Amino acid sequence: MIGGLLGLERRRARWAGQAPPGPVRDLLSTPQPAARTDVAELRLLAIDLETTGLDPRTDHILAVGFVPLDGLVIDLSGATRLLCRADAEVGQSAVVHGITDDALADGLELGEVVERVASALRGRVLLAHHAVIERDFLSAASQRTHGVPLLTESVDTMQLQARVLGSHTGADLPPGALRLTTARAHVGLPRYAAHEALTDALACAELYLAQVARLSGGRPLSLKALQR
Amino acid sequence: MTDLDLPEVTDFLAEHAPFAAVPREDLERLGRHLTVRYARRGTHLMSVGKGNDEVFVVRSGAVQITDENGSLVERGGEGTGFGTTALGGQPSRFDVVAIEDSLLLVMSSEVFTDLAGRCSAVRDFFSEQREARLRHALVSLPHQDRHSAVLQTRLRDLLRREPITTTGDATIRAAAELMAREQVSSLLVVDGDRLTGIVTDRDLRTRVLAAGLDTGQPVSAIMTAGPVTSSPDAIAMELILEMTSRNIHHMPVVDGDRPLGMLTSTDLMRLERANPIHLVGDVAKAKDLDALVLLSQRLPRIVDQLVHEDATADGIGRIVTAVGDAIEKRLITLAEQALGPAPVPYAWIVLGSQARLEQGPGSDQDNALVLSDEARPEDLAWFESFAAFVVDGLVACGYPPCPGGIMASNPEWRRPLREWQAMFARWVNEPTPEAVLRSAIFFDLRILHGERRLVDALHAQIAATARQSGRFLAHLARNAAHNEPPLGFFRGFVLERKGEHKDRLDLKRGGFHAIVEIARVQALSRGLPQVNTLARISAASGAGALAPETAANLHDAFEFIRYVRLTHQARQLREGRQPDNFVSPEELSSFEKRHLRDAFHIVRSAQQTVVQSYPLGFVT
Numbered sequence: 001m002i003g004g005l006l007g008l009e010r011r012r013a014r015w016a017g018q019a020p021p022g023p024v025r026d027l028l029s030t031p032q033p034a035a036r037t038d039v040a041e042l043r044l045l046a047i048d049l050e051t052t053g054l055d056p057r058t059d060h061i062l063a064v065g066f067v068p069l070d071g072l073v074i075d076l077s078g079a080t081r082l083l084c085r086a087d088a089e090v091g092q093s094a095v096v097h098g099i100t101d102d103a104l105a106d107g108l109e110l111g112e113v114v115e116r117v118a119s120a121l122r123g124r125v126l127l128a129h130h131a132v133i134e135r136d137f138l139s140a141a142s143q144r145t146h147g148v149p150l151l152t153e154s155v156d157t158m159q160l161q162a163r164v165l166g167s168h169t170g171a172d173l174p175p176g177a178l179r180l181t182t183a184r185a186h187v188g189l190p191r192y193a194a195h196e197a198l199t200d201a202l203a204c205a206e207l208y209l210a211q212v213a214r215l216s217g218g219r220p221l222s223l224k225a226l227q228r
Numbered sequence: 229m230t231d232l233d234l235p236e237v238t239d240f241l242a243e244h245a246p247f248a249a250v251p252r253e254d255l256e257r258l259g260r261h262l263t264v265r266y267a268r269r270g271t272h273l274m275s276v277g278k279g280n281d282e283v284f285v286v287r288s289g290a291v292q293i294t295d296e297n298g299s300l301v302e303r304g305g306e307g308t309g310f311g312t313t314a315l316g317g318q319p320s321r322f323d324v325v326a327i328e329d330s331l332l333l334v335m336s337s338e339v340f341t342d343l344a345g346r347c348s349a350v351r352d353f354f355s356e357q358r359e360a361r362l363r364h365a366l367v368s369l370p371h372q373d374r375h376s377a378v379l380q381t382r383l384r385d386l387l388r389r390e391p392i393t394t395t396g397d398a399t400i401r402a403a404a405e406l407m408a409r410e411q412v413s414s415l416l417v418v419d420g421d422r423l424t425g426i427v428t429d430r431d432l433r434t435r436v437l438a439a440g441l442d443t444g445q446p447v448s449a450i451m452t453a454g455p456v457t458s459s460p461d462a463i464a465m466e467l468i469l470e471m472t473s474r475n476i477h478h479m480p481v482v483d484g485d486r487p488l489g490m491l492t493s494t495d496l497m498r499l500e501r502a503n504p505i506h507l508v509g510d511v512a513k514a515k516d517l518d519a520l521v522l523l524s525q526r527l528p529r530i531v532d533q534l535v536h537e538d539a540t541a542d543g544i545g546r547i548v549t550a551v552g553d554a555i556e557k558r559l560i561t562l563a564e565q566a567l568g569p570a571p572v573p574y575a576w577i578v579l580g581s582q583a584r585l586e587q588g589p590g591s592d593q594d595n596a597l598v599l600s601d602e603a604r605p606e607d608l609a610w611f612e613s614f615a616a617f618v619v620d621g622l623v624a625c626g627y628p629p630c631p632g633g634i635m636a637s638n639p640e641w642r643r644p645l646r647e648w649q650a651m652f653a654r655w656v657n658e659p660t661p662e663a664v665l666r667s668a669i670f671f672d673l674r675i676l677h678g679e680r681r682l683v684d685a686l687h688a689q690i691a692a693t694a695r696q697s698g699r700f701l702a703h704l705a706r707n708a709a710h711n712e713p714p715l716g717f718f719r720g721f722v723l724e725r726k727g728e729h730k731d732r733l734d735l736k737r738g739g740f741h742a743i744v745e746i747a748r749v750q751a752l753s754r755g756l757p758q759v760n761t762l763a764r765i766s767a768a769s770g771a772g773a774l775a776p777e778t779a780a781n782l783h784d785a786f787e788f789i790r791y792v793r794l795t796h797q798a799r800q801l802r803e804g805r806q807p808d809n810f811v812s813p814e815e816l817s818s819f820e821k822r823h824l825r826d827a828f829h830i831v832r833s834a835q836q837t838v839v840q841s842y843p844l845g846f847v848t
Binding site for chain 2: 202214
């Protein structure tokens with residue numbers, strides 16, 4: 001847990017020194033947006049993963065969707081969907097995400113997926129709904145394929161939604177109030193088909209715009225304030 | 229679904245016009261060129277007067293569009309598009325405000341222009357949106373005050389009862405009884421559906437009572453046969469001018485030959501008197517050229533006044549033409565008085581805008597002489613002096629000579645009927661692009677004075693032959709599309725690059741005159757007799773040559789562009805300058821600029837259609 005006590009930039013710098021040359025090292029050696037950066041300037045990458053389960057140590061990434069945000073503008077030209085060729089069988093999780101073993105046979109090697117994500121994430125803050133999942137799975141995948149974790153700042157739309165709903169922990173909210181679909185409906189966003197990585201990433205990015213509009217009320221809002 | 233597809237974006241676009249018409253592959257590609265933004269309720273997305281480089285489509289939520297006066301143009305939810313009117317940094321004509329929290333799909337002007345260039349459905353959709361907003365603009369024009377509105381009433385709206393008719397073989401007594409019973413001062417004499425004459429109180433007094441005529445005689449013995457008539461589409465002002473200048477009190481209104489009713493000077497009593505009436509009355513009494521010249525100087529004031537009163541451009545065109553007609557007719561009478569009677573029958577014809585009842589202040593004169601075929605070489609000298617008298621008189625009265633020399637003073641345009649017929653036959657049957665360009669003006673032709681049969685013969689020939697010459701029509705159509713509206717694609721107006729009118733906008737060539745030319749092709753292609761542009765548009769629509777929507781759009785565009793021109797010319801007249809068609813963008817209000825652009829878009833799209841309708845493939 002020593003690492004947890006060091007600053008993120010220090011840890012990133014340390015891992016960058018051990019990473020093989022390429023996108024993962026570039027990501028780690030590129031500075032993250034400063035904590036005081038205003039949301040109007042903040043560059044993020046909304047990411048959603050489809051996985052075989054919830055444990056990064058035993059479960060696998062099946063698909064990654066991501067779409068960049070430059071300030072308060074979602075740039076669809078950067079929207080990307082990657083399928084990952086998994087070692088394990090998809091099994092029962094196919095019921096949820098609809099990705100079959102056959103589709104995955106055409107997917108990318110995990111190492112390449114990690115590098116594609118790292119390239120897109122460079123200089124950006126990771127944005128996800130319940131971001132700990134995306135952060136931990138990507139980090140574990142990177143550890144496995146490149147020997148170093150993927151360390152970035154992150155913003156979590158699930159936590160932001162709790163604040164939009166006037167709650168600090170979310171514990172006082174009705175069950176399901178923070179789910180992506182429910183959260184979007186609450187702020188008046190259209191209903192999307194769930195559980196497709198790129199659609200969910202876009203859904204998360206749009207939710208972020210709606211949340212920021214509510215939380216800032218037109219006043220400046222910094223990265224640090226988003227992570228509070 | 230490809231790796232690049234964004235189903236929630238593509239599916240959404242596919243469900244909304246105009247994107248529904250775009251092929252799926254193109255939509256997927258389009259989706260990847262968009263950005264997504266979010267606006268809270270109350271956010272201003274576009275503001276009047278501010279430039280813009282993007283086109284927006286509401287993904288969810290709702291927006292409200294209002295014009296510069298704050299009046300509502302449109303309120304729209306999912307799928308509503310806006311922003312095309314202010315592309316390229318043009319100042320926006322509208323305020324657009326999110327009235328609900330809204331998610332917006334945004335495309336850059338480059339992406340939109342590319343899409344519109346490739347997909348006609350998208351182009352058409354947004355041009356229709358422009359047209360709808362132009363109509364909003366016409367409605368927003370200041371309301372005409374009662375004074376001018378009254379004088380612009382269409383004659384069909386002044387007719388208050390069914391026509392009271394008799395036949396030529398009825399007795400004078402029966403006719404007089406009918407008049408007494410119906411309490412009218414005149415009767416329409418008909419043969420079946422056709423008007424053959426009129427009988428008035430005065431005829432009964434002077435031709436029956438005073439002459440001691442037997443009242444058992446037929447009405448045909450005392451009626452005025454082949455009377456002057458008016459069209460139901462003429463306006464009250466024209467009727468007043470016509471009746472005043474001819475000193476008559478009864479005017480049958482006919483649709484073709486079919487009588488619709490009678491209008492009398494009493495019917496017009498309710499209508500206010502206005503300056504043009506006095507002017508035309510005075511012109512008809514003018515003793516000599518000097519008197520006419522003085523009178524003609526009143527016209528600019530009248531135009532200025534009409535523009536101020538917000539008369540329609542069409543109405544003002546008709547009034548200016550009526551004054552021009554009166555001056556020209558008076559000159560003809562003065563010439564005949566000076567030179568003695570004509571050696572052979574003739575018709576004095578007017579061409580171009582005057583023939584179409586669309587003369588503007590400062591319009592050139594375009595006229596010609598059709599002589600009876602009996603004319604001998606020694607008769608020609610009389611007509612030469614005659615034409616010189618009228619043409620020079622017109623110049624003195626402020627009607628500049630036609631730069632192309634199309635005037636009766638030019639021997640080329642002073643010919644016996646058979647030569648005119650041969651010329652028209654050549655123009656129609658052996659069209660060359662240059663000949664069609666030069667002769668087009670002769671297809672807008674109206675008799676001003678003289679033997680009607682000479683001109684009827686030409687009208688009949690044109691109506692019968694022009695429609696059958698595909699090559700002639702194709703050349704006319706090509707000419708109609710030749711002058712593009714002075715409008716860049718989303719980049720504002722195209723100004724004159726050099727010369728006297730540098731940095732000004734030509735309202736005529738690719739503007740209202742293009743509409744004149746389009747209407748001409750459509751009318752000639754169906755053998756329609758109308759000459760007035762709006763009448764041609766409406767008749768062409770009735771004959772199926774123009775879609776009703778296109779006709780309505782052209783009508784609006786024609787009115788609007790000419791309205792802007794008249795405002796400009798009235799200003800020039802006030803400053804003592806010669807009126808022209810070149811307006812500087814600075815003198816246009818933002819309202820005029822924006823709606824002028826819409827009108828030019830309509831012209832451009834009608835030009836494309838007319839070229840397709842009369843394919844150039846026929847032209848060798």
